[in-house]
Amino acid sequence: MSEQTLTINGVSIDHRPGETILEAARRLDIDIPTLCHDDRIEPVAACRICLVEVEGSRLMQPSCHSKTQPDMVITTESQRVSRNRQFSLSLHMADTVSDRTIAEDANPNRLFELADIHGTAGLWPHVDSPRQGRPMDVNRFIHFREDRCIGCALCTRYCDEIEGVTAITLAHRGALTTISTADELSLTDTTCELCGGCIAVCPTGAMTEKAALAYGKPEKELEKIRTTCNFCGVGCQLDLNVDRDANRIVKVTPPPPGTTVNDGNLCVKGRFANDFIHHKDRLTEPLVRDADGVLRPTSWDEALDRVVEGLQGVVTRHGPHSLGFVSSSRCTGEENYLFQKMSRAAFGTHNVHQCAAT
Amino acid sequence: MTDRRREEVLIRIEHAGGLATGVSNDVHAETGVPEADVYGVATFYSLLKHPSEIRVCQGLSCHLAGSGEKIDAMSATDTPFLAAACLGRCDEAPASWDPQGENPLPEVHLTAASDELAINLAGVDSLSYEGLAAAQDNGADWVIGELEESGVTGRGGAGFPAHIKWRGVANQPVTERYVVLNADEGEPGTFKDREVILKRPHLVVEGLAIAAQALGANDIYCYVRGEFGAVRDTLEAAMEDATTAGALDTATTWHFVDGHGAYICGEETALLESLEGRRGMPRMKPPFPVEAGFRGAPTLIQNVETIATIPSILTRGGAWFRDLGRTEPGTKLYCVSGHVQRPGVYEAPMGISMAELIDMAGGVVGTLKAFSPGGASSGFLPASMINVALDFGSLQKVGSMLGSAGVVVLNDTVDMAEAALVQAVFFEDESCGQCAPCRIGTQLVRQAIERFRRGDSDALEHIAEIAPGMEQGSICGLGQAASLPLLSAMKYFPNEFESSVHT
Ligand SMILES: Cc1cc2nc3c(=O)[nH]c(=O)nc-3n(C[C@H](O)[C@H](O)[C@H](O)COP(=O)(O)O)c2cc1C
Ligand code: SF4
Ligand code: SF4
Ligand code: SF4
Numbered sequence: 001m002s003e004q005t006l007t008i009n010g011v012s013i014d015h016r017p018g019e020t021i022l023e024a025a026r027r028l029d030i031d032i033p034t035l036c037h038d039d040r041i042e043p044v045a046a047c048r049i050c051l052v053e054v055e056g057s058r059l060m061q062p063s064c065h066s067k068t069q070p071d072m073v074i075t076t077e078s079q080r081v082s083r084n085r086q087f088s089l090s091l092h093m094a095d096t097v098s099d100r101t102i103a104e105d106a107n108p109n110r111l112f113e114l115a116d117i118h119g120t121a122g123l124w125p126h127v128d129s130p131r132q133g134r135p136m137d138v139n140r141f142i143h144f145r146e147d148r149c150i151g152c153a154l155c156t157r158y159c160d161e162i163e164g165v166t167a168i169t170l171a172h173r174g175a176l177t178t179i180s181t182a183d184e185l186s187l188t189d190t191t192c193e194l195c196g197g198c199i200a201v202c203p204t205g206a207m208t209e210k211a212a213l214a215y216g217k218p219e220k221e222l223e224k225i226r227t228t229c230n231f232c233g234v235g236c237q238l239d240l241n242v243d244r245d246a247n248r249i250v251k252v253t254p255p256p257p258g259t260t261v262n263d264g265n266l267c268v269k270g271r272f273a274n275d276f277i278h279h280k281d282r283l284t285e286p287l288v289r290d291a292d293g294v295l296r297p298t299s300w301d302e303a304l305d306r307v308v309e310g311l312q313g314v315v316t317r318h319g320p321h322s323l324g325f326v327s328s329s330r331c332t333g334e335e336n337y338l339f340q341k342m343s344r345a346a347f348g349t350h351n352v353h354q355c356a357a358t
Numbered sequence: 359m360t361d362r363r364r365e366e367v368l369i370r371i372e373h374a375g376g377l378a379t380g381v382s383n384d385v386h387a388e389t390g391v392p393e394a395d396v397y398g399v400a401t402f403y404s405l406l407k408h409p410s411e412i413r414v415c416q417g418l419s420c421h422l423a424g425s426g427e428k429i430d431a432m433s434a435t436d437t438p439f440l441a442a443a444c445l446g447r448c449d450e451a452p453a454s455w456d457p458q459g460e461n462p463l464p465e466v467h468l469t470a471a472s473d474e475l476a477i478n479l480a481g482v483d484s485l486s487y488e489g490l491a492a493a494q495d496n497g498a499d500w501v502i503g504e505l506e507e508s509g510v511t512g513r514g515g516a517g518f519p520a521h522i523k524w525r526g527v528a529n530q531p532v533t534e535r536y537v538v539l540n541a542d543e544g545e546p547g548t549f550k551d552r553e554v555i556l557k558r559p560h561l562v563v564e565g566l567a568i569a570a571q572a573l574g575a576n577d578i579y580c581y582v583r584g585e586f587g588a589v590r591d592t593l594e595a596a597m598e599d600a601t602t603a604g605a606l607d608t609a610t611t612w613h614f615v616d617g618h619g620a621y622i623c624g625e626e627t628a629l630l631e632s633l634e635g636r637r638g639m640p641r642m643k644p645p646f647p648v649e650a651g652f653r654g655a656p657t658l659i660q661n662v663e664t665i666a667t668i669p670s671i672l673t674r675g676g677a678w679f680r681d682l683g684r685t686e687p688g689t690k691l692y693c694v695s696g697h698v699q700r701p702g703v704y705e706a707p708m709g710i711s712m713a714e715l716i717d718m719a720g721g722v723v724g725t726l727k728a729f730s731p732g733g734a735s736s737g738f739l740p741a742s743m744i745n746v747a748l749d750f751g752s753l754q755k756v757g758s759m760l761g762s763a764g765v766v767v768l769n770d771t772v773d774m775a776e777a778a779l780v781q782a783v784f785f786e787d788e789s790c791g792q793c794a795p796c797r798i799g800t801q802l803v804r805q806a807i808e809r810f811r812r813g814d815s816d817a818l819e820h821i822a823e824i825a826p827g828m829e830q831g832s833i834c835g836l837g838q839a840a841s842l843p844l845l846s847a848m849k850y851f852p853n854e855f856e857s858s859v860h861t
Contacts, residue, residue, distance in 0.1 A: 045642055046793050048831040060830060065642055087827035088794060095798045121827075124820050125809075127801040151797060160395075169398030170637065170791075172407075173620070175801050177791030180401070182382040182393040190394065 004070035009077060015070045021052060021063035025076055032076055033085060033114050035092065035203050036152035037064040040257055040264065041161050047152055049088040049114070052076045060084060086121040089114060094124040096148045096204055103148065106213050107205030108220060111150070131178040139187040141194050141210055141272050144179055149206035151177050155198035162265065167192035179206075196271035200254055200264060211275070212251040217243055222250055229270040230330045232356055236262035238270050249277050311347065320348035329356035361653075363389040367635035368618055371400045376409030391635070402637040402790075404442075404619030405457065405584045413442035413585075415453040417546040418734065418766050419695040421780045423451035443621060443787045444546040444734075445585055448695035448764070449702060455585055463588070466553060467702025469718070475705045476667045476679055476689045479557045483596075487564050487605040489669030490571065498528055498572040505668070507676025509687030514540055514624070514661030515733070515761045515835070517750035523658055526648035527573045530656035537569045538652060538659040539580040540629060541589070544621035545733035546784055547764025550691040551662035553703045555582075555589045558666060559596035563606075565665035568672065569658055570610050577611045579652065581629050584617040621788035625834050626659045628790065639792040640834040663691055685709025686749040690763055694719040696729075697769040709749040715765060716744070724769035728850070732761030734781045735839035737846030738774065758846065759839075774847040774854045779807045781843035789836060796837025799828040803841050810855070818848070818855060 004015040008025055016024070020043070025032050035047035045062035054061045055073035060081070068074075075081065092111055097103040100112050133146035153170055156179060160166045167190040171180035181190045188194075199207045212219075222241040229236040237260035241251045252274055257264030276282055286303035287295040314322055325343040327336050336354055343352035366389055374381045377400040386393040400406045414432055416425050432439050439454075447453035449466050471480035493501045505521035512518045527535055539562065543551040555562055566578050582590035594614050600606050615633060617623055623632045627641035630652050651657025667688060671679045680687040684707040692715055695701040699720030706715065712729060716722055726741040731748055736758045739746065746752055750760045768777060786800040802824055809817035825841035832838045848855045 044792070045833065048793055048795055048833075051831060062642070084827065084831060087823065088831065091794055091798045091802075091824075091827065094802060095794075121823050122820065124802060124824070125805065127798060127805060129798075129801060150794070151791060156398075160392075166392035166394050169392075169394040171398050171401040172791070173402045173622075173637070174789040174791045174797060175786055177797060180394070180397065182386075182397040183379050191392070 006068050006070060006072040006074065008074045015068060019068050021061065021066050021068055021074055022050060024068050025063065030076055032063050033118060034064055035110060035114070035150070036154060038154055038158070038201055038257065041154065041157045044153060044157070047088060047092070047150070049085055051084050052081055053078055082118065083121070085118045089118060090121040090124055092150050093120065094127050095129055096150055098123065098126060103205070104218050104220060106208045106218060107199070107202065109205055110203035129175045131176060134180060134184050136184055137181065137186045142187055142196065142199060143208050143210045143213060145206050145208060146178055148204045149179060150204055152203060154201040154203065155179060155207050158197045158201045163193065163195050163197055165191050165193055168198060194268040194272055195266060196268070197265060209251050212241070215250050217250060219253070224253070226255065228332070229266070230332065231269040231273065232329050233333065234262070236260070236266055236270050238266060249274060315347060321351060323347055323349050324351035325353070327354045329354065364391050364635040365633065367391055367396055367399050368403065368406065368632070371396070371406050372616070372618065376406050377401065399635065399637055402620060406618050408440055410457055412437060412439040413445060413455045413457070414439050415445040415447065415451070415455070416441045416780070417444035417448065417784065418730070418777060418780045419448035419547055420452040422696050422768065422772065425452035428452045428454070443784045444544060446543055446549050446552055446583060448547050448549055448693065448766070451695060461587070463556070466549070467700045467719070468553070469705045474682060476670050476682060477554060477558060477561065477663065477691060477705055479553055479703060479705060481558070483558050483560045485560060485600060485603050485605060487567070487600065489672035490564050490567050490605065492672045493568045493571055501568065501572040501672065502528065504671055504676040508671045508679035509676070510664065510667050510671060510679060511686070511750065512661055513663035513690070513762070515545065515735070517760065520660065520664055523648050523660070524569070524573065527656045527658045530649065532656055533574065534653070534655040535573055535575040536652040536655060536657040537566055537573065537575045537578045538629070538633070538657055539566055539578070539662060539665060540624060540626065540659055541580060541582040541586070541593070541662045542617045542624040542629060543583050543662070543762070544624045545735065545762040545764050547695055547730065547733050547766040548693050548762040550693050550703050550763070552586055552589050554662050554666050554691070555593050559592050560600065561666040561669055562593060562662055563596045563600050565668035567606055567610065568668050569660070569665070571607060573658055575658070576609065577613060579613045579615060579633060581615045581617060581623070581633060584619050590614055590616060622790045622836060625836065628834070629659065630657070637790070639790045642833065683708035685747045685752060692748065692763045692765055694765045694767065696767040697723040698767045699723060709747040709752070711745050711747055713744045715748060716767065722767060722769055724771060726767065727770040727772055728768045728774065730766040730768070731763070732759050733764040734784050734843060735759065735835065736761050737842035738768070738777065738850060739846070740850040774851040775807055775811055778844040778847040779804065779811065782807055782840070785836060785840035789840070793831070793833040793837060795828045795831035796833070796840060799824055799832070799837065800840050803844055807844060815856070821845070
C-alpha cells in the first residue's frame, strides 16, 4: 500500500490519521499563529486566528481543530489567510486594553506579540464590552481583569481538563460572556487549588498574580532564573522572576509546556508559597542559645559543633537508636541520600525518614 | 453515569426557581456536575437567569408596531421587565410575554384549507396515522426513497435535503440512534412551527414516529421553545392521544424538553449541547449530528415543518409533494408580519413571488419599501425585487436567503439604518459568545450603526473590513449572517447611509 499524503503550501507530507492541520504544519516547521490553543487542552477554535485555506472548502478551516485527510491541499500563507489573521487581531484588540504599555503592565501579551509578526487590519473603535469582573472576590492570589479578557476560555478549560478542578467557568453569553466562579464567590471559597495555571495559559494577562501586580514591575522587565522547586520530590522546574535592581523575587512562573517535566504546570506551593523568601522573620544566619537561653547569631562552625555535641551526648547516654532523623520534603534527592548516610554511618541508626514518604 | 445526570442540570435549575445564590451548589450536589459548571449553564439561558420578569419584544416586527414606545411606557412603571430579542409572536406585534402568565395566542390568519397543501394548517388533524402504517409496511428504504422523490428540504433554515440526513443516520454502523424535533423556533419574524404544532400536532407526532421507525431510534426528543408553553403541552397531549388510540409503537420513548430562552439553541448542535445539559454553544462540524449527535450517537434533527410534511409525502407520494412546488419542491409555510394588512402563516407553492405573498396577506400597509424574506439572517431586499421567487435557490442568488421564511414587510416610513440596528441588537443579544468574530463583531456592528445615527458619518467605514471577516470566520450561521442586515441595507439604500444625522 502506498503511503497516503497531503500537501501543505505545496510540500507533500505523509498523512497521519487523527492529526490536526496545526500538528501536520509543525512537522514542516510551518508556523500558524494561535491565541486560544494549548497543546495540552482540547481545541475549541474560538479565536479564529488559525484559519487556513483547504481546497474544496468554501470556508477557511481552523487548523487547531480540523483533522487532516489524505490528499488534502492546505494553504497556510495567502492573502486570504493573512487578511483573516489581521482581522482577528484587530477584532481582539477592539475588545481588550489597546494601549500596549498598559496591556503589558504585568504578564506578557500574546496579542501584541502576534500583531508585531502579522500586522493588523487597523485599529477599530474599542467595544467596551459589558463583561463583568468579580469585585467581591477577595482571594489574595489571583486577580481577574475583565477589561482585558478576550474570552478564549483557556483558563476555564485548563482548570477543567488539566487541573480537574473546574473552579471557574464561562458565564453569561454573547458580549456579556465572562469568567466566573459559582455565584461569583472568592476563588478561595471554591474548589480552586490556586495552582495558578489559569494565569499561565491566559494570553492577555487578564488572569494575573495579585502580589506581582501590586509590586508593579512588568514581567518582561524581570529576569527569569530557572530552578527546581524544593517543596517536594517531583522536581518541577520553575522560573523565579527576579527584579535585579531590588534583588527580589517578584513571582514564580512555570517554564513553557513541553520543555520540562512539569509540562507548564505547578501547584500552589511552587507557584505562590514564596513570600517567606523576603519575610522579615526569616532566619538568614545560624543562631545558638547562650547560657541564659537567649538566641544569638553565631558562625556555622559553632552552630554545627553544638549540634554534634548534643546528638553525640544522646547516643552516649541512651544508645544510637534513641535518635531519629526526619528530613524535609524540601530536600533534594541528593540531600536525602546524604541525610540517611549521616544517620546510618555517622550515628549508627536506621531511624531515618523523609516527611513526604507518608 | 454523571453524563446522564448532567442532562438534568437545566430542568433542576428551573425547578429550583431559576438562578439564585446557592442553587448551583444544590444542583451540583444532586448531579455531581461541578458547581461552577452549573453556574455557567444557568447564566447562559435567559429564562434561568431571569425566570420571572415580563418580556417585551423588541424584534423587528414589534419594533415596527411600536415596541419602542411600549418599552418606554413600561420603564416609567415599577413593573420589572426585560426587553427581549424576539418572542415568536410577530403576528401580534408589539408582543409581550409573562413567564408566569397564561399568554394566550390570538387566532392567526391562515391559508384556507385545501387538499393541495402539504401541511394544510386549516385542515382537520386526524389520528389515522396512515403514513406511519405505510412506513411500517414498506420499510425504511421505501420511506427514504419517497423522501428523495419528494425533494423535501429542511424547513428550519438551511434547506438541506431531508433524505440525505435520513440515509446518513440509517447507514451508521451503530444501533443507538436518536430523533430530535427542533421546535425552538426563534428566528425573528418566524412563528410557523408554533402554528403547525397548535393546529396539526398529529402531523408532527406521526412524522416523528415515522422517523423513529424508519431509522431504528428508540428515543424521540422534542425540544420546544421555552416561551411556547401551550405549544409543548399540545404536542405532548397529541402524543398521548395517539398512544391511547394505539397508533404509536410503545417501544419508543418520547421526551419533551423545554428550551430556556436562547435563540442559538435553534442551531442544531447548540440544541444538542443544551439537551446534554450544557451551555448552548454550537459544536464544530464535522462531525455532523447524523454521525455523532445526541450523546455522541447518530441523530436525526429536523425542523417541525419538515417533519410535518412527512405523513402526506408517504400517503400521497413523493411525486405529489414535488409537484406542489413551483420553483422547488413542495408547499412552504411563509410567516408574514410587519407592514401588512393580515399578518399570518400562509402556505403556498415553494417559489411564490413576494408580490403574490403580500397579496395573500392582504396587501401592504402604506407603500412597500423593503422586505426581509427569511428572518433577521436574510438581510433586506428592496421593493424593486418584489417579483423574486421565495425559494432557497433564488434568494441565495441575490445574496439573501429563504431561511425560516419569516417574511417581514417594511413600508416607506421605515429608516433602514434603524431597521438594521434592530437586527444588529438581536444578533448581539443572542450570540453565544463562543467565537470572537461573532461576539466582538456583533458589538462593533451595532455600535457603528449607533454612532452613524448619532451623526458620525465615518462610523460605518470599517464595516467593509469587519463584515466579511465575520462571515468567513464565525463558527456558526449566526455570526456568519449577523452583518447581512446592515450590508444589504447599505447596498440597496445607499442614500440612507450617506452622512445624515438621526435622533
Ligand atoms: C443561528 C441559527 C439558528 C437556528 N434556529 C433554528 C430554529 O429556531 N429552528 C429550526 O428548526 N432550525 C434552526 N436552525 C437550523 C438548524 O441548525 C438545523 O439546520 C435544522 O434544525 C435542521 O432541520 P431541517 O433540516 O428540517 O431544517 C438554526 C440555525 C442557525 C445557524
Ligand atoms: S488557580 Fe488553578 S484551580 Fe484555581 S481557578 Fe486557576 S486553574 Fe483553576
Ligand atoms: S481570562 Fe485570559 S485565559 Fe481566561 S478567557 Fe480571558 S483571556 Fe482567556
Ligand atoms: S457564530 Fe456566534 S453564535 Fe455561532 S458559535 Fe460563534 S459566537 Fe456562537
